[in-house]
Amino acid sequence: MAATAGASRNKRLIWLWTGIMVVFLYLPVACGLLASLNQGRYFTFPIRRWSTRWWERTLDSIEISILIQTSITIALIVTAISVVLAFCGALAFARYNWRGRTLFQRLVLLPIFFPQTVLGLALLLWFNMLGLPLSWQTAVFAHLVWIVPIVTLVISIQVYSFDPALEEAALDLGASRWQVMTEVTLPVLWPGIFSGALFAFLLSWGNFPLSLYTTGADSTVPEYLYAKMVAGYTPGVPTLGTISTAGAALVLLGGYAIVVLARRARSGR
């Protein structure tokens, strides 16, 4: 009996701990939402007068919609390019045995560990030296330097659990190289590629340090948030912050829904 009492106490403690962690992680996000619903210009707590006027203003603002468009454009292009590069890289990384593979693995992963501010600065110097005008396009390149390695790693994990005999078997059963790719390799690696794409999009969408150095006159959502925090705060800042977070959450949920639906479609055959 004592043992069960102890076990249930342990269980309560685990729940309590989990609860504290969740609050700790998500309270700041909730605070952003609260701050955006404040009618006054400055954040005070408790909130005296609630209002959605900052939301209306933000949603109506052309400036904000351009920001969001820029961020989405960068994120989409980064996703597309990094998934293609990382897919090929992951095969080289995890599948084929070749001379210099270990070196390749280390070199590919290194950019992940560079401090992003230093990486951004280095890229800025490079772009200047090459005489490239800074814009959202240079930011795409900067994001790729940091994001391709991460996506490579994500897809590699899937490649490691892929039995290379599957491709040989497909070939042996009469498939062409192209058919092996479309019938076996891509469908089997699809979950890894998909989560890699989600990673790419979200990391680009939320990236601040690299964008700060490399967008030039263009601006992304995180840059704008920072600039407005430094000078010219209004509850529009947490509004946009909340929109940004909600957008990321939507992408994740959408991704999850696609995975669940795909799985259901498969088992429902």
Added chain:
Amino acid sequence: MDERPSILELVGVTKQFGGLTAVDHIDLKVREGEFFTIVGPSGSGKTTLLRMLAGMETPTTGDILLRDRVVNELPANRRPTCMVFQSLALFPHKSVGENIEFPLKMRGVARDKRKARALELLDLLRLPQSYYARNVTQCSGGERQRVALARAFAFDPEILFFDEPLSAIDYKLRKTLEKELKDIHKESGKTFMYITHSLEEAMVMSDRIGVMRAGRLVQVGTPEEIYTQPRDRFVSEFMGEVNVIEVRKGANGHAVGVELPGDFVLPGGAVPFETAHLVVRPESLRFLAGEGEAENHLRGTVYNEYALGSRIQYQVRVGEKVFIVERLRQQAYQGGLDQEVLIGWDAKDSVLVTD
């Protein structure tokens, strides 16, 4: 002798990886409809050999002929052969039916025809037709085995290659599947080429066996020939537990033990030799009541005994050497452990190997 035409011929096939020779000048003819097994320890080059035959590797030198046509450079997807992999390599994202139909889909066969063929193969391999829509991940080990076979049969290849597909399966199921595979071979009439490191497995299924060691084919023959007339010590020891006695040439055609005292009568037809090994299988040894009961005999002590089911195995120590004696339960040794015994064998039940 079997005079069926050969479907597959290997002429001096060699494969080198860097400085390493994995397969070393192999000559072999495999007959149409034969169940041919290549046996060898890991690293003997048997998998590399099979991969060359299937078209996944090309030989460094030598020729592979399929129905008298050189196919060295022909890629796997254009050979009329099919491989069943060790991992089976079933496509995890496809259903049982889609797996079986895969080779037909690759050949552009219409959907309804593919399905008809898949259902036919499910019947042939004694799987219920309801499995057609099942995910391969939901199948048991034995069922997966059958799905892999059905898939291999689907496009009617001329030769089926097997790369140790039973090695990861538990003993009892493996025994069942070995027999099943032999039945399927008989029913289909196709040429099977199988590789394994288990001679026991090879014995059960094969028409002929080739023993491989360090990239070379050491001996090719029927299971009976390999078992009773091993060409050398390696083959004889690969066939399971054996007793090996080191001997040198003695007087009047006999042999004299090197580590053991004794003068041994040799089997008929023994080649001339200076030093050699005399191989005696555990079941050829028996306990003697007197020296006159067998042509050769040794005196030792019974050290331990092991029940193997229908048979009982004994360890008999003769000097420094341990001999293994295996008797049927009905012929069990009646004395106690640590007692002195006389064991012996007739010359015809032994084999003399010179290396």
